[in-house]
Amino acid sequence: MSPPHARPRPISDAARAAAEERISHLQHGEGAIGRLGELAVWWSGVRGVLTPPQRPRLVVFAADHGLRNAGVTGRGPDDGPRLAAELAAGRAAAALVAKRLGVEVEVVDVGLCGERIPGIRDRRVRDGTGDLRLESAMSRAEAEAAILAGQAVAREATAAGVDLLVAGELGVGGSTAAAAVLSALAATPGKLTAGRGKGLDDRRVGQKVRIIDEALARTRPDRHDAIGVLAAVGGLELGAICGLCLEAAAAGVPVLLDGLGSTAGGLLASTLEPGVGAYLWIPQQSSENAHWAACRLLGQEPPTELKIVQGDGLGALLGVPLLRAATALLGSE
Numbered sequence: 001m002s003p004p005h006a007r008p009r010p011i012s013d014a015a016r017a018a019a020e021e022r023i024s025h026l027q028h029g030e031g032a033i034g035r036l037g038e039l040a041v042w043w044s045g046v047r048g049v050l051t052p053p054q055r056p057r058l059v060v061f062a063a064d065h066g067l068r069n070a071g072v073t074g075r076g077p078d079d080g081p082r083l084a085a086e087l088a089a090g091r092a093a094a095a096l097v098a099k100r101l102g103v104e105v106e107v108v109d110v111g112l113c114g115e116r117i118p119g120i121r122d123r124r125v126r127d128g129t130g131d132l133r134l135e136s137a138m139s140r141a142e143a144e145a146a147i148l149a150g151q152a153v154a155r156e157a158t159a160a161g162v163d164l165l166v167a168g169e170l171g172v173g174g175s176t177a178a179a180a181v182l183s184a185l186a187a188t189p190g191k192l193t194a195g196r197g198k199g200l201d202d203r204r205v206g207q208k209v210r211i212i213d214e215a216l217a218r219t220r221p222d223r224h225d226a227i228g229v230l231a232a233v234g235g236l237e238l239g240a241i242c243g244l245c246l247e248a249a250a251a252g253v254p255v256l257l258d259g260l261g262s263t264a265g266g267l268l269a270s271t272l273e274p275g276v277g278a279y280l281w282i283p284q285q286s287s288e289n290a291h292w293a294a295c296r297l298l299g300q301e302p303p304t305e306l307k308i309v310q311g312d313g314l315g316a317l318l319g320v321p322l323l324r325a326a327t328a329l330l331g332s333e
Contacts, residue, residue, distance in 0.1 A: 003144050003147045003148050003151065003243070005151065005243075005246045005247065005250060005272070005273065006247075006250035007250065007273065007275060008249035008250060008252075008273065008275040008276055008278065008279060009048075009249065009250060009251065009252035011045045011046060011278060012044070012045055012046075012047075012048035013045070014048075015044040015045055015047070015048045015049060015050065016041055016044055016045035018044065018050060019040055019041045019043075019044035019045070019050060019330055020041055022050070022329065022330050022331060023037040023040060023041065023329060023330075026329055033329065035303055036322075036325065036326050036329065037326070037329065039281075039303075039322065039323060039326035040326040040327055040329050040330055042281070043254065043323060043326065043327055044330065045278075046252065046254050046278060046279050047163065047252060047253075047254065048252060050327070050330040050331075051327070051330075052323070052324055052327035052328065052330075053163050053164040053320070053323060053324065053327070054161075054163055055104070055161050055162050055163055055164070056101075056102075056103045056104070056162070056163070056164040056165070056166060056320055057103065057104040057105070057106060057157055057162045057164070057165055057166065058094065058098050058103050058104065058105045058106070058166040058168060058313045058316075058317060059106045059108060059153055059154075059157070059165060059166070059167060059168070059244060059313075060084075060087060060094070060105070060106070060107050060108070060167075060168035060169060060170055060312050060313055061108050061110050061150065061167075061168070061169050061170075061236075061237040061240040061241060061244075062080060062081075062083075062084040062107060062108065062109050062110065062111070062112050062120070062169070062170050062171055062237065063080070063109075063110050063111030063112060063128065063129070063169070063171045063174070063235055063236040063237040063240075064080040064111060064112050064113045064127070064128035064129075064171045064172050064173065065128055065129045065137075065171060065172060065173030065174060065176070065177055065235055066128055066129050066130045066131035066132060066134075066135075066137070066173070067131060067132055067133070067173040067176050067177075067211065068080070068128070068172035068173040075172045077172060078113075078114075078172075079172050080112050080113065080170065080171040080172045081112050081113070081114050081115075081117055083170050083171075083312075084107055084109065084112060084117060084120055084170060084171075085117050085119070085120070087105070087107050087170065087312060088105075088107040088117070088119040088120050089119065090105075092312060093310065093312075093314050094168060094310065094312045094313045094314040094317060097314060097317050097318070098313075098317055101317060101320050101321065103166065103317060103320060104162070106121060106153070106157075107119075107120045107121065108120070108121045108123050108149070108153055108240065109121065109122050109123065109124050110123050110124060110125055110146055110149050110150075110236045110237055110239075110240045111124060111125055111126060111127065111128055111129065111146070111171070111235070111236030111237065112124065112127070112128070112171065113127045113128045114127070121153075123149040123152070123153070123240070125138075125142050125145045125146050125149060125236050126138065126142055126236070128236075129173075129177065129234075129235055129236060132176070132177075132180065132211055132212075132215040132233060133211055133214070133215070136219055136231055136232050136233070137177065137230070137231060137232060137233055137234050137235065138230075138231050138234075138236065139231060140227060140228065140231045142231070142236070143227050143230040143231040143234070143239050144227060145239075146230070146236045146237075146238075146239025146240050146242075146243070147227070147230075147239045147240070147242050147243035147246070148243060149239075149240050149243060150239065150240035150241060150242060150243025150244040150245075150246075150247070151243035151244070151246060151247040152243075152247075153240070153243075153244060154243065154244045154245075154246075154247035154248045154251070154253075155247050155251075157253075158247070158248065158251040158253050162253065163253055164253065164254055164256070164320070164323070165244060165248050165253055165254070165255045165256070166255070166256045166258075166313050166316045166317055166319075166320070167241050167244055167245070167255055167256065167257055167258065167262045167265065167266075167313065167316065168258050168262060168311060168312040168313025168314070168316065169235075169237040169238070169241060169258075169261040169262055169265070169311050169312070170237075170310075170311055170312045171235070171237060173235075174235050174237060174238075174261050174311065175195065175208075175260060175261065175288065175309075175311075176194070176208050176211060176212065177233060177234050177235035177238060177261075177264075178235070178238060178260045178261040178263075178264040179193040179194045179195065179208070179212055179260065179288075179290060180193070180211075180212045180215060180216065180233035180234070181229055181230065181233060181234045181235075181238060181264045181267070181268065182260070182264055182267070182290055182293070182294050182297075183212055183213075183216060183233075184216055184221050184223055184229040184232070184233060185223050185226075185229060185267055185268075185271060185297070186223075186293065186297060187223055188293075189209075189212075189213055190208065190209035190210070190211075190212030190213045190216075191209050192290060192293070193212065193289075193290040193293075194208040194209045194212055194290070195260070195287070195288035195289045195290060195291075196287075196288075196289075212233070215232070215233050216232075216233060219232035219233060221233065224271070226242070226268045226269075226271035226272045227272075229268070229271075230242070230268055234264075234268070235261075237261065237265070238261065238264050238265045238268060239265070239268070240265070241257075241261075241262050241264075241265025241266065241268075241269075242265045242266075242268040242269040242272070243269075244265075245265065245266050245269035245270075245276050245279070245280060246269050246272065246273055246276060248279060249269075249273070249275065249276040249278070249279040252279075253279070254279050254280070254281060255279060255280050255281075256280075256281055256282070256283060256316040256317075256319045256320070256323075257280055257281070257282045257316055258282075258284075258286075258308075258310075258311060258312070258313050258314070258315045258316035259286035259288060259291060259308065259309055259310070259311050259315055260286060260288040260290060260291045260294060260309075260311075261311045262311070262313075262316065263282060263291060263294040263295060263298065264294060266280045266282075266298055267294060267297055267298060270298060277298050277299060280298060280300070281300070281319060281323075282295050282298070282300045282302045282316075283302060283303065283304060283315065283316055283318055283319025283322060284302050284303075284304045284305065284306040284308060284315040284316070284318060284319070285302040285304070285305045285306070285307070286306075286307055286308055286309045286315060287307035287308075287309055288309060303322070304318070306318065
């Protein structure tokens with residue numbers, strides 16, 4: 001069983017055909033506009049219109065992890081709330097870029113530790129996840145609650161007229177959870193998914209690999225059961241991104257994903273509902289060694305390799321001007 005969700009809205013073949021026709025008149029030979037033309041056609045199909053995005057919004061889900069004291073992160077154990085507060089106050093890199101691009105920003109607490117933070121939306125399911133060295137990340141009910149939180153955020157956004165969502169995540173210890181989710185879904189060991197995150201050395205990467213492998217051996221989640229995987233080794237922010245993707249696709253609203261964390265959330269959503277993948281786009285490949293594999297599991301080939309590992313949506317935001325350039329080819333105001 002999974003939280004109730006509607007199926008993705010069908011792709012508009014008529015809008016795709018109209019976009020392809022317009023692009024064909026602009027190219028000096030087939031494929032001359034390359035992936036920019038493909039992007040315009042994709043947008044038209046999922047939105048059902050040829051007009052560019054009018055109201056994009058960055059949604060960043062914030063949550064901490066039980067591994068924040070385990071030596072597998074380059075951040076301090078108490079950095080999650082601080083980073084979330086900086087983003088909400090407009091001081092973080094993603095907030096500065098979003099402002100310049102005219103993208104709204106919403107920060108949602110689904111699992112930070114400590115006091116609630118003014119200016120941040122409170123959808124907290126619990127204070128951080130469990131320590132994967134000792135226990136599962138969360139209960140199945142909590143995993144479902146995280147997905148429902150993301151669905152609610154997306155539902156309210158689309159009802160308000162948001163026509164493009166940009167997904168990000170932040171917290172402490174999240175890259176280990178994202179790598180563990182990828183290992184579970186792809187049935188691969190931790191050595192193929194654990195990366196350096198924000199500057200880990202070889203010893204700490206090795207520690208991350210051991211934690212992932214031992215957690216998966218202990219919990220033995222079914223790779224076809226996305227909620228079971230999330231509960232066993234995931235993060236509350238990953239569940240919320242999963243819910244955001246599910247609800248956005250049902251409303252016919254595309255979602256731009258960022259690095260390994262948000263891509264893992266998209267993978268969970270597409271495992272629950274395969275048609276969701278058609279609504280997801282990953283503009284940049286991060287430097288996490290497994291991000292390329294996660295992208296390909298979603299059928300994605302990011303057009304840029306900017307190696308951004310912030311996770312808070314910065315890399316995904318850079319897809320907004322690319323998308324605007326692509327839709328400019330369609331000739332609509």
